[in-house]
Amino acid sequence: MMHQEEEECVERGLSEVLPLDLFSLFSDIYTEESRYEFCGRELRITQHYGANLGVAAPVWDAALDLCGYFEEQKLNFSGKKVIELGAGTGVVGILVSLLGGQVTLTDLPHALPQIKKNVSANVPSHHVPQVCALSWGLDQEQFPQDYDFVLGADIVYLKETYPLLIQTLQHLCGPHTTIFLSSKMRQEHGTVAFFRDVLPCYFISELVWRNEAEDINIYKVTQQQI
Template sequence: MMQTQVEEHLWSVFPMDDGLFSDYYTEESSYEFCGHVLKITQIFSADLGVAAPVWDAGLALCQYFEEQKTSFCGKKVIELGAGTGIVGILAVLLGGDVTITDLPCALKQIKNNISANVPSSCAHRSQVCALSWGRDHGRFPTDYDFVLGTDIVYLPETYSSLVQTLQHLAAHRATIYLASKMRREHETLLFYEEILPRHFQCQLLCRNEEQNINLYKVTKKVLENRD
């Protein structure tokens, strides 16, 4: 996601009088998925903004991996807009070689959470990198097995850039998992039902009505044989 766009729209997405990011403080929370207890530190501040919390959509994707008994052993994985890094960290613990990305302001938080949760024996299977959608995705390879993203569809101004980045990262064989709170005011449904299907096949895997969260499996379109 482009940093300038986040800065311009952060307080319109989460109004300043909500008080969510107005003061600097940290919060530690524990979550258990797939037999692993994840201790995640969240750094709430105006600098981190929406990258600070563990969002419900991220927990929903972790829960899906648990229910499906997912293994990423031998798989190449990248997470977009990672925030705290909880999803990417779980993917590392499930055997993946994982690149966890976000804007530069969030990287320290991610690295700290990796250090707290990933044993030294498998730390080599994780790396943290800055990635601005639509701008520098060309620095990353195109042969990922999985692309992960949770609650990254909330600014219509970034949707085109996000699609460009997904097209690059999933150019070959990647399966994309996206979990989102379906916020009407952010046209999230439009992204999944109109914008993304122009470029990918999109399958709704499950929906949490209570939390208004959808989980999608997204894959490259198969070209039809017109012989």
């Protein structure tokens, strides 16, 4: 079951982050399928709009930019152990799985059915990634600490969750882990401050790509050396 305090936090943040016209979209229940192509793979992603899923429903631009960055950099995920936080539709983790990664997709419990449906529609049965619930700051110790990559796309938008995200990253990130965080840089919600002031206190963070038009940054993050 979803932790009540985290569910309430997400609900509060939904109306704060989304423009009013987009927020009203979540009051209607409907399904939309989108197709994307990255790294020579076609992805068919279903988005279940409605109040239940909220911000987990759509494919956000930061997720598509992260997929595009992987394509541009020709990153090798073959045989690598990968976990995605706040997977939403699962588009990023699904691409990485198709590129050979051993992927675990995580989000709050209410988002898991959508992720599982998209996994089934895109990933061959012999290479299906795990789909698991993970509430930051609470459940991370149920997961190992030896991931090669930790991924997150547009998961930095609620100030209340930032300490919980840091705790989770600290647990999941070992000395050889690379974290990629792609984010819309929302000044008013503390996103800029998170990457400028908070994250560097715990990790080495490098801006590796920027979409100037959409104000989206991708950061490569690694553990600080003691």
